[in-house]
Amino acid sequence: MKVWSLIARTLEAQGACALVSVTRAEGSVPREEGARMLVTRDGFHGTIGGGTLEWKALAEAQRLLGKPRQVKLLTQSLGPDLGQCCGGRVTLAIESFELSDLAQAKDLASREAKGPFTLSDRLPGITESFGERRRTVLVFGAGHVGRAIILALAPLPFDVTWVDPRPEAFPGAMPQNVTGFSGDPLQAVAAAPDGALAFILSHSHALDLAIADAALRNKAIAHVGVIGSATKRARFERRLREAGVDQARVAAMICPIGIGGIRSKHPAAVAVSVAAQLITLDEALSASATHGILPARNAG
Structure with a gap:
């Protein structure tokens, strides 16, 4: 506040x-x-x-x-x-x-x-x-789950950049802490500030992979998460390693996203799980910075 x-x-x-x-x-x-x-x-x-x-x-x-x-x-x-x-x-x-x-x-x-x-x-x-030190969260995708996540993050102390190349996918109004971006998602990745968190859930697996590749290569982004399953993770890991992405960064990619223990796939339930995970990641990064410890990049 x-x-x-x-x-x-x-x-x-x-x-x-x-x-x-x-x-x-x-x-x-x-x-x-x-x-x-x-x-x-x-x-x-x-x-x-x-x-x-x-x-x-x-x-x-x-x-x-x-x-x-x-x-x-x-x-x-x-x-x-x-x-x-x-x-x-x-x-x-x-x-x-x-x-x-x-x-x-x-x-x-x-x-x-x-x-x-x-x-x-x-x-x-x-x-x-x-005043507040607010961490930047990049949310890629304005579908049902993306919208639910944006609503879950609205009251939390994050500055959210909501990215989707389809301008018509965004609602008419957004929470005060959210900025919409309908340009090239890779431009949003490149502009991420140090310590940003990037969670990827676009309308396309191919686009998810392209964003994940760019985000994992950007050392300013502390954690990269991708919506999906164990099968999707295995495919992405193989393709990212073949593309030359650092193996430690690939291994630390968060996929599936969300905390454990919540089985529902309802968008609002997924959003609660993701919001809790983002809070946990943010607090761990802040604690590491406070104690002068450099956090492990993208630890999942």
């Missing part, structure tokens, strides 16, 4: 809002430090974990709506204070914003749009992180 752009838009439309931030999380808690929820006159956006903690935070935030700028710190032990099963302890910062804060919100929204940044002592003694 781009916090400051949402605050700015809300102030322009309604003149007031309140922000709830998890500033400290100890033990077993529903959300991590930095989780946020924006409360408006009409409802709220985001979550700090649900349950009694969130209802109490909502009530406190609603009491601050429309009042001059102020910050309230609220510390709760989830078990003793709220009767929640989690045994952790959470500190929340609940702050109000009014129209006079719009200029600052716009300035911070501009910084947020450029990427992650930190603020120190905006809230006394607290260093805050804003």
Whole structure:
């Protein structure tokens, strides 16, 4: 969630809002430090974990709506204070914003749009992180499964490039995090940023193979997945090796795509499986980068 752009838009439309931030999380808690929820006159956006903690935070935030700028710190032990099963302890910062804060919100929204940044002592003694590092996901194919995957990825923190050479295959509207591309799929492969994930499910096995060949040769793409079966994988492996694609990259190709344990072939079920797999791959890559470890390219 781009916090400051949402605050700015809300102030322009309604003149007031309140922000709830998890500033400290100890033990077993529903959300991590930095989780946020924006409360408006009409409802709220985001979550700090649900349950009694969130209802109490909502009530406190609603009491601050429309009042001059102020910050309230609220510390709760989830078990003793709220009767929640989690045994952790959470500190929340609940702050109000009014129209006079719009200029600052716009300035911070501009910084947020450029990427992650930190603020120190905006809230006394607290260093805050804003903005997201969003991984690029390339989805090749706008058929039934492709459409289902796009919908499954819509609420997730990915920047999705949806590729199909048939312009008429795309729906009239797309989720905000999706950019359609109806040109040559190999151009989309060549333009992939470092660390991208490429999942291939086009209308043609021949096109799938051509895209897989190009994607596996592009070392910027961390993982390559292809929809299919064990038989399709065997055929693709043989042809890719014959074409001179690096054997380690071919062996690491993900085919079939999706996590194990889901047997349904319904497009929505496949999409859930693929979305879960993409989250797992993204988290593994991010953890490797955080610890200074170069991930194995395209480990399936």
